[in-house]
Amino acid sequence: MLQRQLDVDILVTGHTHQFKAYKHEGGVVINPGSATGAYSSFTYDVNPSFVLMDIDGLRVVVYVYELIDGEVKVDKIDFKKTANPR
Secondary structure: OHHHHHOOOEEEOOOOOOEEEEEEOOEEEEEEOOOOOOOOOOOOOOOOEEEEEEEEOOEEEEEEEEEEOOEEEEEEEEEEOOOOOO
């Protein structure tokens, strides 16, 4: 995967226009989505979204802002770095 090839702990990527964040091989992969809610060929239901990251040592807190039904929803996801399998 690209995260391994680039040798990064946090990979921020895009293309799908949908928010997603998950742990992968000891690191974190984040797709912030689309701040404008741009059209996606993958789905018709795209909510505008963006993320803010608070990085502190081995911990990253991801704050996810999504516009859902006219309301801004904010979620917090906490990731801690695990042992590096590389």
